[in-house]
Amino acid sequence: MINILECKNLNKTFGKTNVLKDISFILEENKIYGLLGRNGVGKTTLLNLICNQVTRDSGEIKLFDEEIFENSKAMENICFIKEKDLPVEGYKIKKIFKIASILYKNWDEEYKDYLIKEFNLDVNKKYENLSRGNKSIVGAIIGLASRAKLTIFDEPSLGLDAAARYKFYNILLEDYEKNPRTIILSTHLIDEVSNLFEEIILLTEGKLMLKEDVHSLMEKAYFLNGREDNMKKVIEGKKVIHKEGFGATTILGIFDSLTREEVKMLKDNNVEVSSMPLQKLFIYLTENVDIKEGKVNGCC
Numbered sequence: 001m002i003n004i005l006e007c008k009n010l011n012k013t014f015g016k017t018n019v020l021k022d023i024s025f026i027l028e029e030n031k032i033y034g035l036l037g038r039n040g041v042g043k044t045t046l047l048n049l050i051c052n053q054v055t056r057d058s059g060e061i062k063l064f065d066e067e068i069f070e071n072s073k074a075m076e077n078i079c080f081i082k083e084k085d086l087p088v089e090g091y092k093i094k095k096i097f098k099i100a101s102i103l104y105k106n107w108d109e110e111y112k113d114y115l116i117k118e119f120n121l122d123v124n125k126k127y128e129n130l131s132r133g134n135k136s137i138v139g140a141i142i143g144l145a146s147r148a149k150l151t152i153f154d155e156p157s158l159g160l161d162a163a164a165r166y167k168f169y170n171i172l173l174e175d176y177e178k179n180p181r182t183i184i185l186s187t188h189l190i191d192e193v194s195n196l197f198e199e200i201i202l203l204t205e206g207k208l209m210l211k212e213d214v215h216s217l218m219e220k221a222y223f224l225n226g227r228e229d230n231m232k233k234v235i236e237g238k239k240v241i242h243k244e245g246f247g248a249t250t251i252l253g254i255f256d257s258l259t260r261e262e263v264k265m266l267k268d269n270n271v272e273v274s275s276m277p278l279q280k281l282f283i284y285l286t287e288n289v290d291i292k293e294g295k296v297n298g299c300c
């Protein structure tokens with residue numbers, strides 16, 4: 001695997017608030033990453049730093065081993081589609097695409113035309129007169145047609161209805177398979193897109209909480225449902241990230257690996273074991289920053 005991006009000890013402060021604290025990670029070429037975390041945790045700030053749109057206080061950012069600071073050549077390989085409106089007042093959509101075609105060196109004009117038809121977009125309209133959903137579609141088309149080696153979508157589906165979101169994610173996946181590149185998706189609609197992510201980058205309180213392969217995460221995220229006494233022996237020393245009770249029955253969320261023997265022991269004791277959806281896993285992980293082995297928020 002080739003590394004495309006390396007962030008080392010990134011720090012960013014706004015006023016007295018230390019938004020990003022010593023963030024370090026490496027992204028590989030041709031992978032789809034999900035950037036997740038609660039509101040205000042610093043996701044957009046991190047993306048802005050990566051794209052040189054906000055200056056960092058300290059740390060290094062290298063794209064293909066080259067520092068990106070004041071490096072316009074490196075920036076030709078990054079396309080960042082923000083959740084905010086594009087700063088293009090008075091511009092027709094066709095002019096915006098024209099500008100994008102000049103900015104991104106791998107721009108695919110034919111593919112852009114195909115996407116315009118697919119999304120039924122009127123390119124003669126002015127950007128500010130579009131609905132929120134159609135503004136997102138303009139961003140989605142730029143991100144897709146840029147074919148940039150590092151393409152970043154920050155909340156790409158803002159305002160899109162369910163059908164348009166489904167279409168966008170399908171097209172993204174289809175095009176990624178034909179034209180692999182590195183994609184970072186920051187979104188709140190985790191369950192809708194969890195099948196797209198190959199790795200997750202999770203921020204909590206401005207720190208990197210985890211960066212891990214989705215499959216390995218899913219292999220250690222379980223719900224146990226049964227009598228608490230019947231689970232006690234197995235969960236001892238394991239990370240419990242959620243607990244709810246219904247009469248004599250308890251549901252525990254476990255974030256730890258279970259051996260086959262442990263699963264058998266649980267089942268023999270009438271404890272149901274089921275996998276935890278990614279959305280739930282991230283809700284619990286980000287709610288319970290202070291996860292203790294065998295305990296969460298004073299439970300168990």
Ligand SMILES: Nc1ncnc2c1ncn2[C@@H]1O[C@H](COP(=O)(O)OP(=O)(O)OP(=O)(O)O)[C@@H](O)[C@H]1O
Pocket residue numbers: 014015019037038039040041042043044045046
């Ligand atoms: N230009 C700025 N000046 C001052 N504070 C800022 C600025 N940009 C971001 N912040 C603050 O930094 C923190 C992180 O903001 P950021 O937008 O990066 O979070 P986020 O994780 O992307 O949130 P959301 O999921 O709500 O979009 C917030 O407290 C925000 O108010």
